[in-house]
Amino acid sequence: MLALxxxxxxxxxxxxxxxxxxxxxxxxxxxxxxxxxGVDISWTEVIAILSGTEKGxxxxxxxxEIRFPRVxxxxxxxAGLGVCxxxxxxxxxxxxxxxxxxxxxxxxxxxxxxxxxxGNTLFTDFTSTFGLYAVPIGAFLGCLAVCNFIYRLxxxxxxxxxxxxxxxxxxxxxxxxxxIGVLTLISNDQxxxxxxxxxxxxxxxxxxxxxxxxxxxxxxxIIGLYRLSQPLNLYLLGEAQxxxxxxxxxxxxxxxxxxxxLCIGAAVAVTGMIGFVGFVVPHLIRLIxxxxxxxxxxxxxxxxxxxxxxxDLLARTIILPAEVPIGLITSALGGPFFLIxxxxxxxxxxx
Amino acid sequence: MxxxxxxxxxxxxxxxxxxxxxxxxxxxxVVIVGPNGAGKSSALKALxxxxxxxxxxVHLNDTAIDQFTPLELAQRRAVLTQSYDLAFxxxxxxxxxxxxxxxxxxxxxxxxxxYARKAIDEVEVNHLAHKCFTxxxxxxxxxVQLARVLAQLSPALEPSIIAxxxxxxxxxxxxxxxxDLYHQYHVxxxxxxxxxxxxxxxxxxxxxxxxASFADKLYVLKSGKLVTSGKARDVLTxxxxxxxxxxxxxxTLASGQLPHLVISQHNDCITQRT
Numbered sequence: 001m002l003a004l005x006x007x008x009x010x011x012x013x014x015x016x017x018x019x020x021x022x023x024x025x026x027x028x029x030x031x032x033x034x035x036x037x038g039v040d041i042s043w044t045e046v047i048a049i050l051s052g053t054e055k056g057x058x059x060x061x062x063x064x065e066i067r068f069p070r071v072x073x074x075x076x077x078x079a080g081l082g083v084c085x086x087x088x089x090x091x092x093x094x095x096x097x098x099x100x101x102x103x104x105x106x107x108x109x110x111x112x113x114x115x116x117x118x119g120n121t122l123f124t125d126f127t128s129t130f131g132l133y134a135v136p137i138g139a140f141l142g143c144l145a146v147c148n149f150i151y152r153l154x155x156x157x158x159x160x161x162x163x164x165x166x167x168x169x170x171x172x173x174x175x176x177x178x179x180i181g182v183l184t185l186i187s188n189d190q191x192x193x194x195x196x197x198x199x200x201x202x203x204x205x206x207x208x209x210x211x212x213x214x215x216x217x218x219x220x221x222i223i224g225l226y227r228l229s230q231p232l233n234l235y236l237l238g239e240a241q242x243x244x245x246x247x248x249x250x251x252x253x254x255x256x257x258x259x260x261x262l263c264i265g266a267a268v269a270v271t272g273m274i275g276f277v278g279f280v281v282p283h284l285i286r287l288i289x290x291x292x293x294x295x296x297x298x299x300x301x302x303x304x305x306x307x308x309x310x311x312d313l314l315a316r317t318i319i320l321p322a323e324v325p326i327g328l329i330t331s332a333l334g335g336p337f338f339l340i341x342x343x344x345x346x347x348x349x350x351x
Numbered sequence: 352m353x354x355x356x357x358x359x360x361x362x363x364x365x366x367x368x369x370x371x372x373x374x375x376x377x378x379x380x381v382v383i384v385g386p387n388g389a390g391k392s393s394a395l396k397a398l399x400x401x402x403x404x405x406x407x408x409v410h411l412n413d414t415a416i417d418q419f420t421p422l423e424l425a426q427r428r429a430v431l432t433q434s435y436d437l438a439f440x441x442x443x444x445x446x447x448x449x450x451x452x453x454x455x456x457x458x459x460x461x462x463x464x465x466y467a468r469k470a471i472d473e474v475e476v477n478h479l480a481h482k483c484f485t486x487x488x489x490x491x492x493x494x495v496q497l498a499r500v501l502a503q504l505s506p507a508l509e510p511s512i513i514a515x516x517x518x519x520x521x522x523x524x525x526x527x528x529x530x531d532l533y534h535q536y537h538v539x540x541x542x543x544x545x546x547x548x549x550x551x552x553x554x555x556x557x558x559x560x561x562x563a564s565f566a567d568k569l570y571v572l573k574s575g576k577l578v579t580s581g582k583a584r585d586v587l588t589x590x591x592x593x594x595x596x597x598x599x600x601x602x603t604l605a606s607g608q609l610p611h612l613v614i615s616q617h618n619d620c621i622t623q624r625t
Contacts, residue, residue: 093438234449236439240401240432245503246425246453291439 014288015295022302026075029306033071033313034063038321065207073211074312075305077271080218080263082304085278086285086296087225090232091256095286096166096341098279099264103146103172105275108261108268110176111142116195117183136214140265146172147257214266221263222301228255229293236291274327276334277304277311283341352376353428353520353551358397358407367393369575370407375551375568377518380543382562383555385572386596391555392433392524394572398553399430399522412517425453428520429503431496433528440483443495447471450503458506470502473541489529497526497538501545508548520551527556539565563587563602563610571595583610 035043041059049060081099088097088104099105115138153168184192231252234242243249267274285299308326311333315326354374360367368390375381383391396402397409400416409416411427419427429450437446447470451463458466471477474494479487484495500521506512507519523542527535535558543565546552556562562569563583571578571586573595579586587602599615 093436095439230452233441233445234452236437236441237446237449238432238436241430241435243401243421244399244425244430244432245449246422248421286440290445291441292445 015290018285018289018295018299019302022299022306026302026306026309029309029313030071030075033074033309034067036313036317037062037067038316069208069211070312071309073215073270074309076215076218077267077274078277078304078306078308079301080222080267080304081274081277081308082281082285082300082302083222083225083297084260084263085280085304086282086293086300087228087232087256087260088278089282090236090293091253093236095283096279096338098276099260100273100275100278101166102150102169103176104143104150104260104264105268105273106173106176107146108139108143108265109273110179111138111140111145111265112136112269113180113183113195114138114142117187117191133213136217136266136269139269140217140261143261143265143268144258147261151253151257211270214270217266218263221259221266224259225256225263226297226301228252228259229297232256232293233291272325272327274308275331276338277308277330280334280337281307283337352413352518353398353411353553354409355394355397356408356410358394358409359405360393360397360402360407361405366575367402368397368404368407371572371575371577372407373570373577373580375520375553377549377551378546379567380546380552380554380565381568381570382566383553383570383572384557384559384562385578388574389572390575391572393575394570395430395522395524395553395555398520399428400424411520422453425503426457426507426519427516428522429500429507431500431521431523431526433524435492435496437484440485443476443479443482443484443487444471446484446495447499447502450499453503454506457512462506466505467498467502470498470505473501474498475537490531490534493526493529494534494538497523497541501541504545504550508545508550513549518549518551520553521545523552523554525555525557527558527561535561536564559587559592559602560609560611563612587612 031043031046034046035041039059039062041049041063045059046063049057049063084099085097088099088102089095091097092102112135115134119134119138149172150168180195184195187195231242231247234245234247235249235252237245239249242252281304282296282300285296285303289295289299308330311329312326315324315329318324352374354372356372358368358371371390371394373381373383373394383394385391393402397404400409400419411419411424416424444467447467448464450467450470451458451460454463454466471480474497476491476494476498479491479495484492487495500523504519504521507516513519521542526538526542530538539554539556539561542552542554546567554562554565566583568580569583569586570580571591578595579591584602584604589599589601592598592600598620599618600612601615602610603613604610
């Protein structure tokens with residue numbers, strides 16, 4: 001039905017080789033992202049600073065306080081987006097699904113924007129109580145609300161039909177867009193500036209205190225979703241078939257939605273909307289190692305980390321000293337990829 | 352014993368099953384036949400625990416079927432449905448090995464791989480083992496799914512497991528619909544062989560010749576009601592065939608041949624050529 005590589009290549013070799021190759025690439029991009037930037041730090045210096053032999057210099061401050069949290073964030077958030085994309089594509093049994101397309105990301109965005117704009121006026125104690133974590137909590141709640149809505153929608157008909165879900169995604173995106181529009185209208189200058197930059201997605205200005213809780217949430221979600229690899233394989237056979245094979249299908253759906261909400265909520269809160277990573281990454285990995293989630297999940301995790309870190313490196317160096325919002329880069333790369341896949345799908349259907 | 356007691360099921364104002372009772376015991380191969388919309392698939396769904404009944408009960412080895420978790424049910428019965436919507440490129444071996452999921456605690460990985468390989472052998476799809484499932488023809492896909500279902504049933508047929516959790520069951524809906532002549536009979540004899548090894552097998556088929564050839568017991572359904580049941584030669588009489596299918600036909604039972612259906616030339620369903 002859908003445009004996928006209809007060839008089973010030398011899977012054994014690809015499955016054994018992919019993880020080490022990706023790990024090595026991640027290591028390279030990690031060092032590169034630490035060393036390249038407004039202030040260049042050579043990789044020998046990077047190693048010296050990391051091993052603790054060089055102390056007190058400007059370079060050390062830049063590395064520890066600015067670049068290191070940012071690179072760790074991009075690695076982990078990328079990994080989370082990749083894994084969530086794979087999980088969403090499985091749960092909707094459609095390789096074109098993506099947390100962005102079905103409205104999950106925008107739910108998180110609405111939660112976050114609500115907190116940015118109304119946080120101080122509506123709930124007087126909210127921002128002061130939760131401080132830095134107010135936006136992540138808002139994003140998580142918004143995300144969970146949308147997931148819950150989609151889950152209920154699927155409950156009415158007894159199963160997910162892909163079309164109705166994508167349509168529901170369009171509706172959710174439109175409604176959320178309207179709410180965010182209203183919030184934008186009533187925001188003051190500072191709030192407007194905050195939310196504009198936030199909504200384009202940025203990995204900048206994140207320090208350890210802000211990043212850490214989100215990172216923990218994303219890591220928990222990644223581990224949780226990875227452990228669902230085998231059930232997700234079964235689920236792809238069809239809902240009735242998966243049940244006959246001994247899978248508690250409703251429990252699986254619930255778990256995937258909660259973990260995805262946790263991961264996307266945490267990621268969107270600290271990075272803003274970063275589209276298409278969750279769509280492109282599992283697609284590419286599937287071409288190499290096939291659909292088995294026990295291989296697809298770790299592959300998507302590593303490639304997601306790699307892709308987001310590379311995009312972020314590009315975003316902050318391409319027009320130095322200014323920065324391109326990273327969401328623009330991933331969308332510029334992912335949008336055309338999505339269109340190609342869509343066209344391929346319809347070509348295959350026409351055959 | 353897997354049984355349906357006075358089952359009635361309705362959906363959207365239609366009565367799918369109307370007070371139907373049927374059962375299958377260990378070592379038995381039971382076939383359900385009937386015209387389109389007779390409730391054959393609904394009866395099978397009720398037996399596999401997929402259909403909510405308005406009244407009536409389903410029992411598997413003396414326990415109500417809703418007392419089992421999905422995992423416990425999967426360890427005790429395997430189901431082959433009519434249609435599958437697998438759109439992702441799994442290889443044939445991967446599809447068959449999914450049967451291992453419910454037996455992971457009872458069996459070693461090596462044993463489970465052996466069961467899968469044996470099922471692939473039995474269904475004669477070895478030559479497809481490394482191919483991508485979505486590229487296969489309809490008939491090939493059907494046989495691969497049968498291999499998966501047999502691989503799920505096999506561990507439960509081991510004497511030690513039967514002693515622990517009782518008879519396992521095999522439920523098959525229309526296994527022969529897109530198969531060629533050879534594979535129609537091959538698939539039915541595989542189901543028969545599972546019954547000979549101790550399973551209770553229940554199959555829905557349209558082809559009455561196939562049904563008569565392999566069934567220990569036939570159930571004939573029409574409009575959600577049970578018309579009659581028993582041995583093929585007692586059940587598939589000309590009267591019943593006319594009553595249920597509105598076709599003038601009879602079953603021939605010659606020695607040295609499998610039973611088959613002979614259809615009269617003068618039938619309402621046949622437009623006479625002039």
